[in-house]
Amino acid sequence: MFSAVDLSPILFPRGQQGVYVIFALYADDSADQKQKRILTAGAILGFPEYITNAETKWNDRLAKDKIEYFRASDCENLDGPFNPFNRNMSLNSGRALAESAACDLVKILQDSKAVISGAVSLLLDDYREVLNTYPSAQNVWGSDPSVVIYRSLVLATVSFIQKEWPESAGVPISCTFDECLDWKKLEDAIKKLKQDDALCRQRVGYVGHADDRTHAPVQMADLIAYEARYKTLHHLGETSKERLNFQKLANSHSMWFISMLDKNYFVETLRDMGLL
Numbered sequence: 001m002f003s004a005v006d007l008s009p010i011l012f013p014r015g016q017q018g019v020y021v022i023f024a025l026y027a028d029d030s031a032d033q034k035q036k037r038i039l040t041a042g043a044i045l046g047f048p049e050y051i052t053n054a055e056t057k058w059n060d061r062l063a064k065d066k067i068e069y070f071r072a073s074d075c076e077n078l079d080g081p082f083n084p085f086n087r088n089m090s091l092n093s094g095r096a097l098a099e100s101a102a103c104d105l106v107k108i109l110q111d112s113k114a115v116i117s118g119a120v121s122l123l124l125d126d127y128r129e130v131l132n133t134y135p136s137a138q139n140v141w142g143s144d145p146s147v148v149i150y151r152s153l154v155l156a157t158v159s160f161i162q163k164e165w166p167e168s169a170g171v172p173i174s175c176t177f178d179e180c181l182d183w184k185k186l187e188d189a190i191k192k193l194k195q196d197d198a199l200c201r202q203r204v205g206y207v208g209h210a211d212d213r214t215h216a217p218v219q220m221a222d223l224i225a226y227e228a229r230y231k232t233l234h235h236l237g238e239t240s241k242e243r244l245n246f247q248k249l250a251n252s253h254s255m256w257f258i259s260m261l262d263k264n265y266f267v268e269t270l271r272d273m274g275l276l
Contacts, residue, residue, distance in 0.1 A: 024221035042224030072226035119228030
């Protein structure tokens, strides 16, 4: 395992101070068709030393139950390190262990006041409809929804930092993404975003990737994406009530922003660009 502080000389060379942002995409291949219609990416951000403080508590909590790493889909489906049969546990006991661990990890984020988070959800059916309906949409967003959602989340995160902390104008922002995608393609897309967007060009420095098994902040961003996805389902009326864990994150201001890319967003963006 390596921490945010361990990465600091790479993220912020020459002893610089900066904001570290970690992104993860919630991906669950076993999810039902309803859940596959929504793609959600989460981000956590803060100074490396504060993220490392949260990492220490996170890793200690996982070690308590001998959980090698946290991945929200494994936790929900009792797979990977949460597989009860590999622990000689019953399904009920395995479920209790997984829910207890997830609740405690949310509490760690909730209590880490200097580490905050945000998320973006993309409605895949709407995205595909817009691409098929408006020829110009392909040129704007391309055909990979994962790149679309990450670009949107990077823009939202940088804009959030600029708005909520205007005096940080000279402070660099370094970005690390999870490895569940074609990371080279993603990093190239973010580098192009830096060329195309003046604010990102000014603020974003390092762009890299990390394995969630060895870098706990990626696990944290994955948990944020997981909770935000359920919030999106609730907003769409597909779940009866909001999850308690999301309420805890929102009420403690650990979750600062969440947005949704739907048909209206895509159409209005094309209209604002003069392409409709």
